Amino acid sequence: MPRSSAPPLGVTVPQPYSGARILLGVTGGIASYKTVWLARLLTQAGAEVDVVMTRSAQEFVGAVTFEAVTGRPVHKEIFGPALALDHIRLARESSAICIAPVTAEFLARAAHGNADDLLTAVLLATKAPVLLVPAMNDAMWTHPQTQANLARVKEIGYQVLEPGEGPLAVGEGAGPGRMQEPEVILDHIGRLLRRSGPLSGKRILITAGATREAIDPVRFISNHSTGKMGIAIARSAWARGAEVCIVTGHVDVAIPPQMRRISVDSTEEMRKAVAAELPSADVLVMAAAPADFRPVHPAEKKIKKSQSAPTIALEQTADVLSTTRGARKNGAVIVGFALETDAVLQNGKAKLESKDLDLIVVNDATEEGAGFGVDTNRVSILSRGGKSEDLPLLSKSDVAERLLDRVEDLLSGR
Template sequence: MSTSPNQPLLGRRILLGISGGIAAYKTPDLVRRLKDYGADVRCVLTQGGQAFITPLTLQAVSGNPVHHDLLDPAAEAAMGHIELAKWAELVFIAPASANTLAQLAHGHASDLLSTLCLATAAPVAVAPAMNQQMWAHAAVQANCDLLRQRGVNVVTPASGAQACGDVGAGRMPEPLELREVICSLLLPQNRELAGKHIVVTAGPTREAIDPVRYLSNHSSGKMGFALAAAAQAMGAQVTLIAGPVNLATPTGVTRVDVVSAEQMHTAAMQAVDNADVFIGCAAVADYRPEQVADSKIKKSNDGMQITLVRNPDILADVAARTKAPFTIGFAAETNNVAHYAQDKLARKKLNMIAANDVSDSSIGFNSDDNAMILFWRDMNNTVQQQALARASKSTIAQQILQQAAKLLSNNQ
């Protein structure tokens, strides 16, 4: 089946199951995001799901009738549930309630969705969403373990504030994140990085002024997390060194949380001891306050002076190692992007650099899309470049890693 860079799921048949939970409000957006990628989406609602989202809404965004009744006489005249089970290339349940997880784990066929999961030969994946205490319950975890043993992909819930007022794990990931999970399940996986250890830094750093205030920047960490997820999907062992961001850890990735540039430097130097590739995607603060106040600085004068000192240069220090990994840098610029990127490539002795124009808000900090220009030196020491057109950060991450894999292969 042919695809295009802008519609990688063109024509793929996804059966989206929606069970009871407040996270069901996200499903129309998920359907729309999947349609943007070219997918054919059909929705199945449980009785609980219908309490949170209507069939009419899902029909409007999917363009297909919505199914919810196991014993619908019109549909069952043609064995509708069996035909639907055969139609699907992937059954993806989001949100998957605790009750739905129990039904699947114990082979129940008490409603249309659970029956479809027994009747389909397609892979099944679930995105659990529930109260943090319910998610932590031993019975729920046992059901998830049983589903994993049977080959069901269980998407790790995100952590954060919940509709009930609690804070903790149990939130359904956002639609864009779920779309990338679906892509990883349906699209052929490139294993060019199998056996490689890749270290990625992501997000901003925070440089303390006092116990309350800090210096930082607008980096969301999305690009670095997309690179970590893409590298893991390509077969690599991935260590993700993350500054303070509110993003879920990609499946299968080892995460190290840090706050300051010095902490990130220490973590990076330790991680690259046995790394094949280092990707410095983090927006590391160039400077930090020379002195950090022990208590909150009170407002007393019209002005305040803070003396800044230079932070360690993580990228340059990694590239300067005796047995340096293949080192990839990032250049987030607001003008003269190509000039500054090539200067950084040479000055820091990098193997490759990815440059983008963060003055464009549609591809800058906090956006879901990006556009890049890659620069590297060929065997004749001539600078080469490749433009990556605007696409999702996950797509851009895959393209960056594909080029890195080619260069790694040439260097072996």
């Protein structure tokens, strides 16, 4: 989900976590400022978010900030009037628990089963899945005692999203210990919530972005694809418990670190990557925009501007879906995409049949708010048997959710 204050007017925001109750624990680290954005993302995704703050966390972020983004009261104390059973109630009502950031001190208390504040007491009382997201100085993270505590919480059964490498607090340089970004944490929480669905454990191969066909060493033929749609599908599939491999050409958005990535340049490289991965894939979603043509004879050196304008002979590239048909796993669900400028549904139906697809997602490149480079899309989903479903203007995240709902239905019927 893009970091914007609100979705475009008239666009539905996906709420895949609607009905879920998330307990979001916050401990006393500088990375707690990121947790405010995580609380907002969870709330936008439809979850009810109960924030529990340790006393040290309140030194970094005020409780009123979390109340403002979640619309719910913040829990801070284990003792007080009417609070005697708060830890039990919160533990029982939670669909999942995420603690971010987890400091070295809190990790030690969790590893040893302490229950000396509300958050640690909830951990001992809950049967919900737990995700710990550590963040600390690199020296503290690599200390043998911290690593021993980390091993212990994993033995207990807690999931751990280990920190990445990057800039730490001012004056501390860079290194391991940086808390993962809120969008990445959101995906991991989603995986906790949806780990037993039809996509759980399935291998999903997704393509995204634009391929490039060289004219000379510095110029190429390509298109305007940014990869946003394919990456939105990959995120949603991973959050549903799938093992995701994403084959990317040129993309303008970050690839989530939790999924396997194969980077390619040309359409032929993408075709070879798909052919290699397809035999073990339960689902293929071909959301990339491979170039349809390439120069017959790419120049070995840069074509100088001082020369007369060259005539460049083109030839068709291999169609990835058609040429890899023989590598498909028996019973796999195959999904294609078609971006058209005219006869949209007619052309989409023709591709559905000629490429032997289960589903094809078609849209009109000339329609405002749809197609390349935007965060929204208006698509029609066509399926075998002639069924056509027209979706309204949605965020690409919501299009991904709805498409995967239909993929799950197909998998369940096989």
